[in-house]
Amino acid sequence: MAADPFFEFLCRMGDNTLVLGHRVSEWCGTAPVLEEDIALANTALDLIGQTQMWLGLAGEVEGKGRSADDLAMLRDAWDFRNVLLTEQPNGDFGQTMMRQFLFDAWHVAMLDALTRSTDPRVAEIAAKAVKEASYHVERSGDTVIGLGDGTDESHRRMQAALDLLWPYVGELFVPDSVDDAMAEAGIAPDLTDLRAAYDDHLAKVMATATLTIPDSAFAHKGGKSGFRHSEHLGHMLTEMQWLQRAYPGATW
Amino acid sequence: MKPAIDEIWGWLDQVPDPEIPVISVVDLGIVRDVQWVGDQLDVAVTPTYSGCPATRVIAMDIETALRDHGIANPRIRTRISPPWTTDWLSEKGRDRLREFGISPPRAAGGPDACPRCGSTDVEKISQFGSTPCKAHWRCRSCLEPFDYFKCI
Numbered sequence: 226m227a228a229d230p231f232f233e234f235l236c237r238m239g240d241n242t243l244v245l246g247h248r249v250s251e252w253c254g255t256a257p258v259l260e261e262d263i264a265l266a267n268t269a270l271d272l273i274g275q276t277q278m279w280l281g282l283a284g285e286v287e288g289k290g291r292s293a294d295d296l297a298m299l300r301d302a303w304d305f306r307n308v309l310l311t312e313q314p315n316g317d318f319g320q321t322m323m324r325q326f327l328f329d330a331w332h333v334a335m336l337d338a339l340t341r342s343t344d345p346r347v348a349e350i351a352a353k354a355v356k357e358a359s360y361h362v363e364r365s366g367d368t369v370i371g372l373g374d375g376t377d378e379s380h381r382r383m384q385a386a387l388d389l390l391w392p393y394v395g396e397l398f399v400p401d402s403v404d405d406a407m408a409e410a411g412i413a414p415d416l417t418d419l420r421a422a423y424d425d426h427l428a429k430v431m432a433t434a435t436l437t438i439p440d441s442a443f444a445h446k447g448g449k450s451g452f453r454h455s456e457h458l459g460h461m462l463t464e465m466q467w468l469q470r471a472y473p474g475a476t477w
Numbered sequence: 478m479k480p481a482i483d484e485i486w487g488w489l490d491q492v493p494d495p496e497i498p499v500i501s502v503v504d505l506g507i508v509r510d511v512q513w514v515g516d517q518l519d520v521a522v523t524p525t526y527s528g529c530p531a532t533r534v535i536a537m538d539i540e541t542a543l544r545d546h547g548i549a550n551p552r553i554r555t556r557i558s559p560p561w562t563t564d565w566l567s568e569k570g571r572d573r574l575r576e577f578g579i580s581p582p583r584a585a586g587g588p589d590a591c592p593r594c595g596s597t598d599v600e601k602i603s604q605f606g607s608t609p610c611k612a613h614w615r616c617r618s619c620l621e622p623f624d625y626f627k628c629i
Contacts, residue, residue: 274528
């Protein structure tokens with residue numbers, strides 16, 4: 226039996242922020258400079274906070290009594306619905322910031338559209354989250370520019386990061402049956418409608434950053450459908466979920 | 478007899494923000510509604526940032542303060558809409574922040590002056606600071622770093 230598309234959609238929103246939030250939190254205590262360490266930890270915190278709202282609503286919609294924590298900590302890789310971009314490893318600081326910008330630019334546009342959702346609960350979460358995401362994209366965009374148009378070494382690394390991560394951008398915009406059902410119900414926008422503005426945004430930032438966007442529309446898929454996550458997700462969950470797996474029901 | 482709503486707002490104005498204790502939770506603008514629903518006191522609290530770790534502590538502090546004043550069974554509700562904005566910071570709160578060395582939020586997106594020496598020659602160090610609601614700035618005159626309360 227096909228899963229409820231609304232539940233699937235909410236898991237996608239919540240899993241994107243959960244997985245990326247956890248990835249970003251991996252920098253805590255090890256970022257290149259203190260200010261960046263704090264900035265990354267704050268970004269992670271916002272994303273995890275948004276996760277609580279999305280997965281909280283997902284649990285409510287599902288109606289089986291699962292909390293946001295249950296969904297985050299007790300599902301395995303194949304039940305996660307985040308896009309592949311968010312689960313990619315941090316790499317170096319530049320790669321982390323490139324991943325962040327590619328996601329943030331989509332996130333802001335998506336959340337902005339969701340503030341006009343026909344479902345008031347979705348619109349309320351989006352209105353809260355879009356303020357934080359707008360702040361994130363300002364920083365990640367500035368950092369991509371600063372490093373791209375920086376030294377030869379930082380430029381080289383940022384171009385390598387863009388080349389590496391570019392094939393993961395497409396999944397954000399290619400709709401499937403869940404996205405179609407959400408768009409039809411007016412709960413979420415048609416993802417293809419977000420692409421032109423995203424491309425404009427990226428073109429401006431990358432031009433200022435002196436970086437070249439790869440001339441390829443190839444898109445890795447399988448994250449948001451759960452069909453085929455990359456190997457990285459399982460390793461990340463092993464660490465993220467360790468406590469609840471080792472000590473089920475542990476609280477403090 | 479049930480205490481008057483105005484009196485309860487006065488009590489809540491004595492509850493300090495756990496991370497910036499010079500201002501109260503009322504100054505911060507996160508207490509959105511206080512009302513009696515039958516015999517139960519209902520308090521609506523809006524989180525500043527969705528992941529702010531102080532949110533739960535604040536709810537607990539509010540509940541403790543109300544119980545200390547003899548309210549038997551307060552209900553603290555989280556309300557996310559409309560989302561919190563720094564426009565809700567009270568004038569008193571803004572003054573206290575400045576005195577404490579934190580530059581209050583401005584629509585212009587940055588501090589008007591260094592909260593220590595008053596110089597307007599200031600620069601941003603980082604968009605993020607020691608708590609989710611603050612950014613990190615520096616005064617180019619007295620060279621001291623300071624917190625700026627982000628405007629959202």
